Amino acid sequence: MKITELLNLKRKPQNLDFLDKKKIQGDYLEVILTQKCNLKCAHCLRGTARNVDITPQILDATFSKFVYLRDMTLGGGELSITPRLIKDVTASLKKNKVVVRSINLTTNGVVFNDEFAKNLLELKEYVMRSHIGIDPEMFDDKEPLIIRFSLDKFHIQEFQRRGIYLEDILDNAKKYQDVFGQNAVISSFNCDVDIINEGRGVTANTDIKKVDNKNPRVVVYERQNSVLVGGFINVGATGEVVPNNLSYENEKLLSFGNILTDKMSNIMQRANPHVAFTDSEYIRRYNRYYEEYLMPIRVVKRYYKSQAFKDRKAIEWLLKQRGQVLEDNNIKFLHNEPNQE
Numbered sequence: 001m002k003i004t005e006l007l008n009l010k011r012k013p014q015n016l017d018f019l020d021k022k023k024i025q026g027d028y029l030e031v032i033l034t035q036k037c038n039l040k041c042a043h044c045l046r047g048t049a050r051n052v053d054i055t056p057q058i059l060d061a062t063f064s065k066f067v068y069l070r071d072m073t074l075g076g077g078e079l080s081i082t083p084r085l086i087k088d089v090t091a092s093l094k095k096n097k098v099v100v101r102s103i104n105l106t107t108n109g110v111v112f113n114d115e116f117a118k119n120l121l122e123l124k125e126y127v128m129r130s131h132i133g134i135d136p137e138m139f140d141d142k143e144p145l146i147i148r149f150s151l152d153k154f155h156i157q158e159f160q161r162r163g164i165y166l167e168d169i170l171d172n173a174k175k176y177q178d179v180f181g182q183n184a185v186i187s188s189f190n191c192d193v194d195i196i197n198e199g200r201g202v203t204a205n206t207d208i209k210k211v212d213n214k215n216p217r218v219v220v221y222e223r224q225n226s227v228l229v230g231g232f233i234n235v236g237a238t239g240e241v242v243p244n245n246l247s248y249e250n251e252k253l254l255s256f257g258n259i260l261t262d263k264m265s266n267i268m269q270r271a272n273p274h275v276a277f278t279d280s281e282y283i284r285r286y287n288r289y290y291e292e293y294l295m296p297i298r299v300v301k302r303y304y305k306s307q308a309f310k311d312r313k314a315i316e317w318l319l320k321q322r323g324q325v326l327e328d329n330n331i332k333f334l335h336n337e338p339n340q341e
Contacts, residue, residue, distance in 0.1 A: 015265075016220070016264075016265040016268050016269055016275070017265050018222045018227060018265075019220070019227055019263075019264040019265040019268055020263050020264055020265050022222070022223075022225065022226050022227050023065065023066060023067035023068075023225075023226050023227070024065050024066045024067065024068075024226065024227050024228075024229050024264075025066075025067060025068040025070075025223075025226050025227065025228050025229070026066050026068065026069045026070065026229050026233060027070050027071070027228075027229060027230045027231060027232075027286075028070065028071050028072075028073075028231065028232050028233070029062075029066070029069050029071075029072045029073070029232075029233050029234075029235070030072070030073040030074075030075055030232065030233070030234045030235070030244070031054070031059070031062060031072065031073070031074055031075065031089070031235045032054065032075045032076060032077065032234075032235065032236045032237045033053065033054045033074055033075065033076055033077065033079055033082075033085040033086075033089070033237060034052065034053045034054065034076045034077035034078070034079060034081065034082050034085060034237055035049060035050040035051075035052040035053075035076070035077050035237050035248050036049055036050070036051060036052070036053070036076070036077050036078060036081050036082065037049040037076065037077050037078045037081070038078050038081060038108070038110055038111075039078070039108055039110065039155070039158050039162070040158065041154045041155055041157075041158045041200070042154050042157065042158070042200055042204050042205070042206075043152075043154040043195050043200060043201050043204045043206070044154075044199050044200045044201065045195075045196040045198040045199045045200075045201045045245055045246075045247060046076075046077070046198075046199050046247055046248055047198070047199030047200055047247040047248050047249050048199075048248070048249075049077065050248055052237050052238065052248075053082055053085060053237060054085060054088075054237040054238075054239075056088050056091070056092065057260065058235070058237075058238075058239040058259060058260060059088055059089060059092040060092050060095065060096065061239065061259045061260050062092075062235050062239075062259050063092045063093055063095075063096040063098050064096050065259075065264055066096070066098050067097075067098065067099065067226055068098070068099045068100075068101075068226075069098060069099070069100045069101065070101050070102075071101060071102050071103075071104070071142075072100055072102070072103045072104075073103075073104050073105065074086070074089065074103060074104075074105040075105070075106070076106075077237070078107065078108055078110075079105055079107060079116070080107050080110075080111055080113045080116045083113055083115040083116035083118075083119050084115075084119070086116065086119035086120055086122075086123055087119045087122070089123060090119070090122050090123045090126050093123075093126060093130075094126060098130070099130045099131070099134055100126075100127045100130055100144075101127075101131075101142055101144075102127070102142040102143060102144055102145070102146065103123065103124075103127055103144065103145055103146070104145070104146035104147070104148065105146075105147060105148070106147075106148040106149070106150055107147065107148075107149060107150070108149070108150050108155060108169075109149045109150070109169040109172045109173055110159075110164060110169070110172075111172070112171075112172040112175045112176070117175075117176060117179045117180075118179075120145065120147070120176075120179075120180070121179060121180060123145065124144050124145040124180065127144040127145065128144050131144075145180065147176060147180075149169065149173050151166075151169070154204075195208050195209070195210045195211070196210070196211060196212075196245045197210045197211060197212045198245060198246060198247040198250065199247035199248075199249070217231050217274070217285075217288075218230070218231035218232065218233075218268070218271055218272075218273035218274070219231055219273060219274050219276055219282060219285045219286050220268065220273045220274070220275050220276065221275070221276040221277075221279075221281075221282040228282060229268075229273075230282070230285070230286040231273070231286075232244050234246075235259055236248075236251045236255075238251065238252075238258075239258045239259045239260045239261075240252060240255040240256075240257075240258055240259075241255060241256045241257055241258070241259055241262075241267050241271075242254055242255050242256065243256075256268075256270040256271045257270060
């Protein structure tokens with residue numbers, strides 16, 4: 001047998017039973033909390049909204065697998081429709097004693113929900129408390145909670161279709177910032193560069209480039225007391241563990257398994273991760289995954305550089321009236337600074 005064949009044989013995942021016995025230190029987890037939505041945007045990769053919410057049982061089955069999460073995304077659907085789901089997330093994280101560096105979520109901002117804001121504040125406080133007694137180098141300067149508002153041109157078109165004013169969305173963003181203060185970031189992102197070829201994105205009438213969903217790289221490395229997982233783990237509202245960016249219709253079809261009924265070892269076996277055998281190999285593989293997958297995504301999410309805002313000066317004026325500044329990266333809210341005009 002050639003040495004290359006021997007190495008390939010060694011690296012092929014044969015047995016991942018350690019994933020059922022040890023807690024995971026995860027790089028990135030996305031949990032879809034709901035399939036409900038109050039909009040019907042033309043580009044939505046999720047497709048047709050459904051009356052489905054995640055259950056506390058699915059949340060417990062998910063978070064019980066983890067001891068540490070570097071980054072977690074709470075997705076949907078529109079999360080503000082069912083604010084109790086945020087409370088369920090906080091309760092499950094607390095129950096399973098998961099340390100979380102940072103959580104981010106996206107809302108369309110159509111409504112300001114007092115209960116939603118209150119539950120998010122409790123979630124942020126849990127994330128901050130989970131850092132106590134942990135090496136500060138694990139957290140750097142990442143904010144514990146990041147809230148993004150969808151202000152791409154497709155959302156704005158849907159706002160216009162439904163008679164929703166952009167000023168009201170920005171007012172709601174300001175209200176959320178007032179609740180969270182300095183320990184949360186309110187920003188907006190633009191998805192005008194690429195559209196995921198899933199859900200309504202398949203039939204979206206646009207000249208914007210469409211990209212096919214692909215299963216991101218995953219690196220698994222067994223340590224003495226835990227398992228490092230570098231890459232994406234995505235859990236749907238029904239418990240299906242799926243590749244990143246799937247429509248609801250395709251979740252069951254392309255699922256690696258269900259977090260409620262399948263062992264983590266079997267789920268990850270189907271996801272076909274690269275199993276590292278040394279620290280240096282894990283670092284090398286993770287860096288490669290980061291450069292090839294994460295960095296292009298972050299570059300794609302360019303901010304405020306599309307035709308969504310044809311009259312930038314008008315938007316800048318509108319934001320200035322509300323104590324806000326338009327930047328390339330986000331809407332920066334100015335605290336305690338009086339309006340000069």
